[in-house]
Amino acid sequence: MKQALISTGLAVADLVHRHPKRIAAAIGALLMGGAGGAFAVASLAPAAPTAPLHLVSEAVESTALGRQAEALDAHSFTLYRSDMVRATDTPEALLKRLGLSDPAAAAFLRKNETARQALFGKSAAGRTVTAEATDRAQLQVLRTHWVEQETDDTFQRLVVEKAGSGFSVRVESAPLVAHQRLASGTIRGTLFAATDEARLPDSVTQQLTEIFESNVDFHRGLRRGDRFTVVYETLEADGEPLRAGKVLSAEVVNRGKTHQAIWFKEAGASKGAYYSFDGQSLRKAYLLAPMEATRITSGFGMRSHPVYGYSREHTGVDYAAPTGTPVRTIGDGTVSFAGVQNGYGNVIQIKHRNGKDSTLYAHLSRIDVKVGDNVMQGETVGAVGSTGVSTGPHLHFEFRINDTPQDPTEVLAEQREYVPVSPGGKAAFAKLSAGMKMQLAAASEITRGSFE
Known part of the structure; x- marks a missing residue:
C-alpha cells in the first residue's frame, strides 16, 4: 500500500513537471469557479523529491497558565466616577451612586466633621464629587470643590484619601482659573427666556442688562428678532466650572440698532470699565430708572x-x-x-x-x-x-x-458721561477690541443663520 502511494505521487509529480502551464490553468479555473472569484496562483512545478519523506514529531511545552492567572489577579487599575451631591444624601447613598461599596469609607465620611460639612452640610447640595477607586470598588481618593463667597478669587478643595487602614482629610485653597465662554441668542419672547435658552448664567444676564440699561429698555423696548452676544469669564476649579465671572464683551441689536461694549482696564488703574469699540466710556452719569423692573x-x-x-x-x-x-x-x-x-x-x-x-x-x-x-x-x-x-x-x-x-x-x-480711553492705553485697547470684534461677529452670524 505504501509503495503504491509513493508510485502515484511520483507519477503526479512527473505529470506536473511535463505540463506545468496546463495544470496551473486548470487549477486556477477550478478555484475561480468554486470560490466565487477568490483565487491564488502558486508555482506547481516543483522538482521531484529525491529522498524519502519522514514524519518528525516533537513535544512542545505549554505556557504555565497558572502563572498567567496569578499575574492577572495581581494586576490592579483605578476607576474614576463623578456625581453631584443631593440634599437628601447619606454617605452610603453618595458612595453607591459613585459605584463604591466601602462601609469603612462611609463610616469615616459620617464621623469626620470636616468631610461631613463639605459633603452633607446645608450648602453642599449641587457640589460635584469625584472619586478614585480600586477595581474592587474601594475608595482611594474623593474630592469636591466650592467657593466661600461669590466674589472670591479662590476656591476650597476637600480631599479625602486612603491612608493605611483608614482615611485622611484635608482642605486646600487654590486660585480659580478664568476661561472664556461665548453665548448668543435671539429674542422670541422675553430677554430672560432667550438667555435661559442660550444657557447664559443669571449673573451674566444681570451684567448684560446693567451694561446697556442706559441705552436699551430690556423690559418694554425689546422686539422679536432682537439679538444678543456675550463673551464672559467662567471661573473653574481643577477644570470644573464653579461660577461665572464678569462680561468681557457684549453686543445687543435692538430695533435694528447695534450696541456694543468691551471691558477694559488701563495699566495702573484700580478698576476697569466698559467702553464702546471706538474707545468711549459707556457709563452714563445717571441710570434711566431707580429700580431694575419699572412700571x-x-x-x-x-x-x-x-x-x-x-x-x-x-x-x-x-x-x-x-x-x-x-x-x-x-x-x-x-x-x-x-x-x-x-x-x-x-x-x-x-x-x-x-x-x-x-x-x-x-x-x-x-x-x-x-x-x-x-x-x-x-x-x-x-x-x-x-x-x-x-x-x-x-x-x-x-x-x-x-x-x-x-x-x-x-x-x-x-444725560451722558464721555470718558475716552487715555492716549497711553489706546494701543492695548485696540489689540483687545480687535480680538473681541472677531468673536462677537462670528457668534452673531451663527445666531442669525440659526434664526433665519
Whole structure:
C-alpha cells in the first residue's frame, strides 16, 4: 500500500513537471469557479523529491497558565466616577451612586466633621464629587470643590484619601482659573427666556442688562428678532466650572440698532470699565430708572391727585412695585437728607457730583443710608413702601436741577458721561477690541443663520 502511494505521487509529480502551464490553468479555473472569484496562483512545478519523506514529531511545552492567572489577579487599575451631591444624601447613598461599596469609607465620611460639612452640610447640595477607586470598588481618593463667597478669587478643595487602614482629610485653597465662554441668542419672547435658552448664567444676564440699561429698555423696548452676544469669564476649579465671572464683551441689536461694549482696564488703574469699540466710556452719569423692573403709574406734570382729589403739579414720576423692592441711586453722590418729610413719608435725597443735580426717593418702607454717606451709581439706598400720603406701595422719584423739578424720563435719556480711553492705553485697547470684534461677529452670524 505504501509503495503504491509513493508510485502515484511520483507519477503526479512527473505529470506536473511535463505540463506545468496546463495544470496551473486548470487549477486556477477550478478555484475561480468554486470560490466565487477568490483565487491564488502558486508555482506547481516543483522538482521531484529525491529522498524519502519522514514524519518528525516533537513535544512542545505549554505556557504555565497558572502563572498567567496569578499575574492577572495581581494586576490592579483605578476607576474614576463623578456625581453631584443631593440634599437628601447619606454617605452610603453618595458612595453607591459613585459605584463604591466601602462601609469603612462611609463610616469615616459620617464621623469626620470636616468631610461631613463639605459633603452633607446645608450648602453642599449641587457640589460635584469625584472619586478614585480600586477595581474592587474601594475608595482611594474623593474630592469636591466650592467657593466661600461669590466674589472670591479662590476656591476650597476637600480631599479625602486612603491612608493605611483608614482615611485622611484635608482642605486646600487654590486660585480659580478664568476661561472664556461665548453665548448668543435671539429674542422670541422675553430677554430672560432667550438667555435661559442660550444657557447664559443669571449673573451674566444681570451684567448684560446693567451694561446697556442706559441705552436699551430690556423690559418694554425689546422686539422679536432682537439679538444678543456675550463673551464672559467662567471661573473653574481643577477644570470644573464653579461660577461665572464678569462680561468681557457684549453686543445687543435692538430695533435694528447695534450696541456694543468691551471691558477694559488701563495699566495702573484700580478698576476697569466698559467702553464702546471706538474707545468711549459707556457709563452714563445717571441710570434711566431707580429700580431694575419699572412700571410708571403716574407721570410728570399736572394730574388729579389720587388722595386729595383736585388737580395739582406732580413733580416726579411714580413707579409701581411691591413693598420691599430695592431702590437704587441713579448716580454717584452724597446723601443730603434721610428721614421723614411731610406727605412724602420716608425720604432720601442725594446731591450729585456736579453740584447742581439732585434726586429724591419717597414713600420708602426702609432707609439704608444716613446723611453724609457717599453712594455710588446703582447702590441700594432703601426699599419701596407706602409711607406718608399714599394709596399703595410705590416709589415717588424726582430729578431736580438747581432744586427745580424736571421730568426724569426726558432728562435721564439725554444725560451722558464721555470718558475716552487715555492716549497711553489706546494701543492695548485696540489689540483687545480687535480680538473681541472677531468673536462677537462670528457668534452673531451663527445666531442669525440659526434664526433665519
